[in-house]
Amino acid sequence: MAEKNPNTDRPFLDIKDLVVEYVSDGETVHAVNGVSLHLERGKTLGLVGETGAGKTTIAKSILRILPDVGAKICGGEVHLDGENLLELPEVEMRKIRGNKISMIFQDPMTALNPVQTVGDQIAEVVRLHLEHGDRTDPVERAKEMLEIVGIPAERFSEYPHQFSGGMKQRVVIAIALACNPDLLLADEPTTALDVTIQAQVLDLIADLRNKYNTAMLLITHDMGVVAQVCDDVAVIYAGNIVEYGTKRQVFKHPTHPYTIGLFGAIPDMNEDEEWLHPIDGLPPDPTNLPQGCAFSPRCPYATDECRKEAIKVYRTADGHDCRCCRIEAIAKKEG
Amino acid sequence: MEPVIRVENLKKYFATPGGALHAVDDVTFSIEAGKTLGVVGESGCGKSTLGRTIIHLHESTDGKIFLEGKDITKLKGRELRAAREKMQIIFQDPYSSIDPRKTISSTVMEPLKVSGRYNRREIAEKTAELMGLVGIDERLRLAYPHELDGGRRQRVGIARALALDPKFIVCDEPVSALDVSIQAQVLNLLKKLQQDKGLTYMFVTHDMSVVRHISDDICVMYLGQVVEKCPSKELFAMPLHPYTKALLSAIPSTDIDNPTKREILKGELTSPINPKPGCRFAARCPFATEACEQPQVQEEVSPGHFVRCCRIREVN
Amino acid sequence: MPETKTAPAPQQHKAKKKSEFMRVMRQLSKNKLAMIGIAVLIIEILLAALAPWIAPYEYDKMDIPNAFATPSAEHLFGTDDMGRDIFSRVLYGGRYSISTGILAVLISTVLGICVGSVAGYFGGQVDNIIMRLLDIIQAIPGMLLMIVIASVLGPGFINTVIALSVGSIPASARMLRAQMLKERENEYIEASQSINCSKFRIIFSHLLPNCMSPMIVSSTMGVAQTITTAAGLSFIGLGVQPPTPEWGAMLSAARQFMRQAPHLIIFPGLAIALTVLVLNFVGDGLRDALDPKLKN
Numbered sequence: 001m002a003e004k005n006p007n008t009d010r011p012f013l014d015i016k017d018l019v020v021e022y023v024s025d026g027e028t029v030h031a032v033n034g035v036s037l038h039l040e041r042g043k044t045l046g047l048v049g050e051t052g053a054g055k056t057t058i059a060k061s062i063l064r065i066l067p068d069v070g071a072k073i074c075g076g077e078v079h080l081d082g083e084n085l086l087e088l089p090e091v092e093m094r095k096i097r098g099n100k101i102s103m104i105f106q107d108p109m110t111a112l113n114p115v116q117t118v119g120d121q122i123a124e125v126v127r128l129h130l131e132h133g134d135r136t137d138p139v140e141r142a143k144e145m146l147e148i149v150g151i152p153a154e155r156f157s158e159y160p161h162q163f164s165g166g167m168k169q170r171v172v173i174a175i176a177l178a179c180n181p182d183l184l185l186a187d188e189p190t191t192a193l194d195v196t197i198q199a200q201v202l203d204l205i206a207d208l209r210n211k212y213n214t215a216m217l218l219i220t221h222d223m224g225v226v227a228q229v230c231d232d233v234a235v236i237y238a239g240n241i242v243e244y245g246t247k248r249q250v251f252k253h254p255t256h257p258y259t260i261g262l263f264g265a266i267p268d269m270n271e272d273e274e275w276l277h278p279i280d281g282l283p284p285d286p287t288n289l290p291q292g293c294a295f296s297p298r299c300p301y302a303t304d305e306c307r308k309e310a311i312k313v314y315r316t317a318d319g320h321d322c323r324c325c326r327i328e329a330i331a332k333k334e335g
Numbered sequence: 336m337e338p339v340i341r342v343e344n345l346k347k348y349f350a351t352p353g354g355a356l357h358a359v360d361d362v363t364f365s366i367e368a369g370k371t372l373g374v375v376g377e378s379g380c381g382k383s384t385l386g387r388t389i390i391h392l393h394e395s396t397d398g399k400i401f402l403e404g405k406d407i408t409k410l411k412g413r414e415l416r417a418a419r420e421k422m423q424i425i426f427q428d429p430y431s432s433i434d435p436r437k438t439i440s441s442t443v444m445e446p447l448k449v450s451g452r453y454n455r456r457e458i459a460e461k462t463a464e465l466m467g468l469v470g471i472d473e474r475l476r477l478a479y480p481h482e483l484d485g486g487r488r489q490r491v492g493i494a495r496a497l498a499l500d501p502k503f504i505v506c507d508e509p510v511s512a513l514d515v516s517i518q519a520q521v522l523n524l525l526k527k528l529q530q531d532k533g534l535t536y537m538f539v540t541h542d543m544s545v546v547r548h549i550s551d552d553i554c555v556m557y558l559g560q561v562v563e564k565c566p567s568k569e570l571f572a573m574p575l576h577p578y579t580k581a582l583l584s585a586i587p588s589t590d591i592d593n594p595t596k597r598e599i600l601k602g603e604l605t606s607p608i609n610p611k612p613g614c615r616f617a618a619r620c621p622f623a624t625e626a627c628e629q630p631q632v633q634e635e636v637s638p639g640h641f642v643r644c645c646r647i648r649e650v651n
Numbered sequence: 652m653p654e655t656k657t658a659p660a661p662q663q664h665k666a667k668k669k670s671e672f673m674r675v676m677r678q679l680s681k682n683k684l685a686m687i688g689i690a691v692l693i694i695e696i697l698l699a700a701l702a703p704w705i706a707p708y709e710y711d712k713m714d715i716p717n718a719f720a721t722p723s724a725e726h727l728f729g730t731d732d733m734g735r736d737i738f739s740r741v742l743y744g745g746r747y748s749i750s751t752g753i754l755a756v757l758i759s760t761v762l763g764i765c766v767g768s769v770a771g772y773f774g775g776q777v778d779n780i781i782m783r784l785l786d787i788i789q790a791i792p793g794m795l796l797m798i799v800i801a802s803v804l805g806p807g808f809i810n811t812v813i814a815l816s817v818g819s820i821p822a823s824a825r826m827l828r829a830q831m832l833k834e835r836e837n838e839y840i841e842a843s844q845s846i847n848c849s850k851f852r853i854i855f856s857h858l859l860p861n862c863m864s865p866m867i868v869s870s871t872m873g874v875a876q877t878i879t880t881a882a883g884l885s886f887i888g889l890g891v892q893p894p895t896p897e898w899g900a901m902l903s904a905a906r907q908f909m910r911q912a913p914h915l916i917i918f919p920g921l922a923i924a925l926t927v928l929v930l931n932f933v934g935d936g937l938r939d940a941l942d943p944k945l946k947n
Contacts, residue, residue, distance in 0.1 A: 050514040051485075164604070165378075194377035194541065196600045199585040203599060221514065224587030251591050265519035266589065267548035269571070275526070276548065278519030282484055392841050416847045424845050432838035436860045436943055446846035479943040495842065 010079055011038035012215055013062075013183055018076035020057050020066065020239075027287045031057045033239040034076070039232075041182065042213040046230035046247070048220060048262075050283055054239040055219045059185040061086075062217075063101055064093055080183060099129040102176040106188040108168035112160040118171045119143065119156030122178050129179045145174040149204060166197035170204065177208055184209070184216045190225065202229055223266060227251060235259050238284050238294035245320035255322040257299045257330060293324070301326050301333070337404040338365035339503050339535040340389065340422075345398035347381075347388045354609040358384040360559035361398075363633070366503075366552075369529065371536040373550030373567065375543065375582070379604055381559040382539045383427075386505035389537070390422040391415060403502065420450065423496035427508035429488035433480045439491055440466070440476040446498040465494040469524060486517035493524065497532075506538045510545060522549060543586050547571055552639075555579045558607050558615040561633070565640035575642045577650055578616045614644065622650050678940035685936020688929040695926060699745030706739035711894040719912045728918040731901075732908060737915065740896035741922050747891055748898040749926060751808070751881045752874040755815035760870045762816070763823025768854050768862075770824065771831025778828070785821040793818045794883060801889040811890050815877050826869060830862040864938045871934030875927035898923050 020032040032054045039045045047055050060066050062078055064085065078085045080100065085093065105111045113121060122142035130136060143153040149170040160168055169189065176184060189205065190198040206229055209216055218230055226233055226247065233250040235243040235258065243256040254260045264277040281298040284290055293311045296302040305325055313321050324330070347359040358381040366372045374382045387393050389400055391410070400408045407418045426432035433442055444462040447453050453461065466473065469490040480488055489509060496504055506525065510518040526549065528534060540546050546553060546567075553570045555563045555578065563576040574580045581600045602619045613628035614620070620627065626645050633643045644650070679685055698705060707727075714734030722729045728737035770781040788796070797814045804810035834840075835858065843853050882899015884890030891897045898919045905915035 050516065195543070195585040196377065196581060198587075199597055199599055202587070203597075222587065223515075223589045227589050227591045228587040247591060251589065262515060263589070265515045267519075267522070267544040269544050269547060269586070269588065270590075272568075273548075276519035276523055278523060279516035282486065282517070283514075387841070390845060392844055419845060419847055422845075424842070426838040426842060428838055432842055434839045434843075434857050434861070436941075437857075445843070445848070449847050449849075449852070481944045492842070495846065499846070 010082055012041050012081060013037075013039040013217070014077075014079040015058075015062070016077045016079075018058065018061060018078065019074040020054070020061050020071065021074050022071050024070055029286045030289055031071075031239050031286060032061065033289075035236070035239070035241055036076075037234055037241065037244065039183075039215045039217060041215050042209070043232065044209065044216040044218055044230045046218045046220060046226040046233045047236060048223065048226055048233060049236035050221060052283060052286065053236045054286075055236055056187055057239075058236075059103060059187055059217060059219060062183075062185060063097055063103055065097070065103075095129070098125055098181075099179045100181055101183045101185065102179065102181040103185040104169075104172055104176045104187065104189045107192055108165060108172050109192070111172050112168060114160050117157045117159055118163065119146065119158075122146070122171070122175050125175050125178045141178065142174075145178050146171075148177070148208070149174045150200075166193055166201060169193060169197075169201055173201070173205065173208075177212070177214075180212055181214060184214050185219070186216060187219045188221070189218070191220070191222070198225075205229070223251075223263065235262070238286065238289060240294060240323065241321075242295065242323045243321065245317070249317060249320040253316075253320075255316055255320070255327050255331065256295075256324050257301050257326075258295050260330075261298075301330050336368065338401075339368045339403055340537070341365035341401040341404075342389060343399045343401075345385070345388065345400065346396045347384055347393055348396045351608055353606075356608045357381075357559045357610055358607065359388060360610075362554075362556075362559075362561050364554060364561070364564060366535050366537060368502075368535055369533045370551045371529065371538050371549055373546035373553040374537060374539045374556060375541060375546050375553060376556035377541060377582075377604065379558075379607065380556040381607070382556050383507050385556070386424065386507050386537055386539050390424055390503075390505055391419060392424070420446075420499040421502045422505070423499070423501040423503075424505045424507060425489075425492050425496050425509045428512055429485045429492060430480075430512075432492050433488055435480050438477050438479060439471065439483070442480075442491055443494045443498060446495060450499060461498070465498055468497065468528070469494045484517075485513050486521060489513065489521055490524070493521075493528070497528065500532075501534070503535045503537070506536055506540075508540050509538075511540065511542060518545070525549070543583065555582065558604065558610065560615060560643060561641070562616065562643045563641065569640060575636060575640070575647050575651055576616075576644050577620050577622050622646055675937075675940045679936055682936040682939065684932040685940075688932030688936065691925065691929040692933065695745060695929075696749060698742055699749055702739075702742040702746060706736075706742045708736035708739045710740045710743040710896050711735065719908070719915075721912075722914055729912070729914045731905065731915050732912075735894075737901075737918050740901060741898070741918055744896040744898045744901060744919065745922065747808070747895065748878050748881065748923070751812055751815060752878040752926070755812045755877045755881075756819070756870050756873045758812065759816035759819040759873070760823050760866060763820050764827055764859070764866065766820065767824035767827030768831055768859060771828040772835065772850070772854050772858065774832075781824075782828075785824055788817070789821045793880075797880070797884060798887065798889060801884055806889055806892055808891070811881060811884060814884065814889075815881060819873060819877070823866065823869070823873075827862055827866060830865060831858055834858055834861050860941070863941065867934050867938045867941075871930040872927075874930050875923065878923055878926070 015038070016036050018032055018035045022029040022031055035058060037045065047058065049055050057066070061073055062085065066073070073086060085096070112118065119139070119142050122145050123138035126136065126138040126141045143156055146153050146156060151167060151170055163171065186205065190201050193201060202225065220226060230247050233245065233247050234241045235250065235256065237258050243250060243254065243259045250259065254263055261279040265279060267276060279298055284294050284297065290297055290307065292307040292309055293302070296306040299306065303326065311323050311325050313323050314327055315321050316327060343363050345359055345362045348355040348357055362385060364372065374385060376382045384393060388395050395408060399406055402418055402421060410418055440462050443465055444458050447458045447461055463473065471487060471490050471494065475483065509525070510521050513521060522545065529536060538546065538549055550567045552564065553567050554561045555576065557578050563570065563574070563579045570579065571583065574583055581598050584598045600619050605615065605618050612630045614631045617623040617627040624646065631643045631645055633641050636642050636647065712735060714730065716734065717730055718732055718734040720726050720730040726736050726738065728741060731737055766781060770778040796818050800814040800817055801810060804813060840853060840857065843857055879899050881890055882897065882903050885897055885900035891900065901919040902916060908915050
């Protein structure tokens with residue numbers, strides 16, 4: 001949804017009209033349907049949405065690690081630092097993965113190799129991405145990384161099972177940051193962790209991002225995490241960005257009915273309410289998306305107009321986009 | 336009035352190669368009819384084990400469990416089965432808690448069949464009624480679990496738990512595997528069922544906003560022990576135990592104007608295997624002194640507000 | 652309460668009450684390979700059963716001058732070293748081979764399931780004792796064990812089947828136990844405890860159906876193994892007694908003529924291979940049909 005401004009250069013990460021489909025059993029799953037977003041160095045963009053909304057698929061498309069069988073990037077561009085990643089040959093891409101872009105996965109329990117020491121796993125990433133003539137000692141670098149994420153370097157030669165969940169996630173972060181990536185894709189990095197540990201890890205990630213001026217794409221379903229870490233927010237529903245803006249715009253003035261519903265469904269920490277306000281119904285079947293607005297079957301404001309054709313993006317304020325044709329009517333009702 | 340569930344000094348230790356794992360250690364509480372007790376804590380604090388021990392999925396090591404005033408701790412055989420019918424459980428994982436090879440209706444009707452009290456027609460009628468009660472479409476009767484989304488599966492689990500008209504239900508993280516919008520649907524359903532049927536809940540969760548919404552009283556657990564117990568509102572307004580304070584401040588708030596002042600705890604959970612006699616939180620507690628190495632007693636600070644900390648006067 | 656709208660409408664279950672058996676059969680009938688497998692298997696069994704009427708020659712009728720004849724109109728599969736008609740022998744051999752194979756596997760699988768599910772469900776000491784007993788059986792080389800059993804019981808059809816099945820009980824028991832230990836961790840088992848299901852019901856109604864897939868596949872594979880092992884027993888004179896034909900025995904007897912007269916080995920070999928192949932088709936089809944997740 002980023003509007004291209006010819007006067008300035010392209011943003012650091014610039015995704016345009018990304019379309020990804022999966023084919024299984026003769027059915028086409030429309031996972032990502034024309035997503036555009038942009039991200040500058042040192043900034044964090046939060047990608048919020050429900051299970052199956054296509055958040056992880058976007059991240060995997062940027063890295064080009066979608067499964068070979070069945071998944072297909074059908075269109076769009078992913079520019080990183082002016083280079084279209086989708087057009088690079090695989091050999092080039094391999095140099096970028098883990099070096100310029102790295103990814104933190106949701107489940108620290110399965111992201112580590114159980115039969116290799118954590119230190120070796122960090123050192124391996126460093127070694128793989130050493131430039132010719134670079135004299136960095138991978139082992140030293142690995143120890144340094146451990147210290148940075150708050151694990152004593154003495155634990156270099158311990159195995160993943162000797163670490164707790166939070167510690168493992170720190171190791172995963174250390175691996176992701178070992179090569180000073182320019183772009184960090186964090187896919188639900190704290191979902192598997194307890195709140196007190198989550199607070200530690202979020203702090204750590206924020207610190208490191210500020211220190212190295214890394215751009216970060218944070219995928220989450222937790223509005224609280226977004227509020228704490230992100231600068232910008234993109235709300236995604238059924239493979240489409242439905243609302244996009246700065247954190248303040250989206251949290252203070254949510255305009256899309258889905259975003260409004262999402263906030264309403266979270267139990268309020270400061271107010272007592274007898275009943276929650278869930279969004280009716282279920283997310284649509286991605287093999288059979290409804291015509292027009294994908295949210296229309298669950299939307300309390302939907303009219304016939306919403307079900308006719310694809311909905312355009314409306315800009316309500318500077319940089320605040322909303323994919324809904326009934327913004328004004330909703331704004332009136334919501335007051 | 337007699338509380339529906341009362342536990343006294345309940346203990347559950349598991350034998351491990353390293354020694355006894357104190358999963359639940361000296362827990363005492365009671366829940367009045369129609370009320371909800373929220374049990375919060377981080378993974379490994381023993382909150383799920385507590386629920387399972389009460390409904391006899393685990394055998395308790397020590398202590399007593401009373402159901403409607405009757406000691407059920409050591410029940411066996413037919414008496415245990417009768418007691419179990421009054422206590423049910425709703426599980427966290429809607430994927431693994433339903434037999435994947437059984438149709439929805441056969442899962443819901445199984446408790447009725449097993450009880451042996453109903454004939455075929457009554458079973459069919461009751462099953463249809465239960466499915467209506469939790470909002471599962473009649474057409475899904477012969478569907479298999481994998482055809483359903485998480486929210487609907489969780490409704491199947493709820494219907495199964497309700498089949499025998501229990502008094503008391505342990506809800507073991509029933510919404511943590513669900514998306515926010517679906518989570519709200521299920522929470523509303525649970526609340527409505529409680530009002531309609533006068534159910535008593537023990538609601539185990541790690542999500543503070545959920546527990547605040549649904550509970551009347553809340554227990555905060557840390558490594559097998561209850562460190563603080565009080566009415567829900569009081570806990571959020573005036574937490575007393577250092578762990579509760581840290582836990583509450585760690586929740587990321589959605590209010591971007593007033594970001595919570597966070598106290599980041601150092602370190603992680605210590606091992607629950609052969610714990611030291613003193614306060615279990617002492618290793619991470621910013622206020623810990625030598626006095627904390629003594630066994631801690633639970634103290635009623637104000638009516639209905641229990642804290643297990645020897646330094647609460649200094650801390651607050 | 653907000654009513655749940657049915658967004659991705661799961662398939663309509665228009666069919667009224669259909670039993671589980673009917674569902675499996677319907678699924679199975681959709682699987683082409685499995686249907687071919689069943690058809691071929693039935694034909695094989697019919698041919699074997701009707702061998703006395705179909706076979707052009709007596710299986711033991713020797714015709715020395717005509718030994719090693721290559722396949723011709725007279726002898727469809729040729730003749731063996733003693734001039735016996737191989738086609739007739741393959742037909743008769745099927746009676747013995749197919750029935751020992753299937754029967755022995757059936758017995759060992761059923762016993763393995765019983766032993767394995769008890770060990771897997773109860774765990775602890777029970778599991779320990781059962782597993783150590785199985786270890787003892789497995790410590791004896793398989794062939795040796797069979798020889799001991801067969802020689803104690805004496806030759807004969809039933810005795811061979813017993814000898815063949817005992818040796819493979821530990822393997823199937825172990826497999827089921829491992830499967831059960833994994834499956835037991837699921838919360839639906841705790842759920843069935845909390846609704847007062849008996850142990851018997853939990854094992855047979857919930858656990859076993861979820862543990863059967865690998866058992867079915869390995870059993871169909873096991874049939875092939877058993878047919879060849881049965882041949883081994885015949886070879887040392889403990890299985891079926893010559894001149895009664897049996898595929899495995901025909902194979903091993905023909906070994907020495909492999910270079911001069913390959914048809915001696917090809918036809919019984921093909922018979923075994925075909926049987927194994929179709930059994931695998933049936934096994935795979937059955938596994939898929941039993942799994943509601945694979946319903947289309």
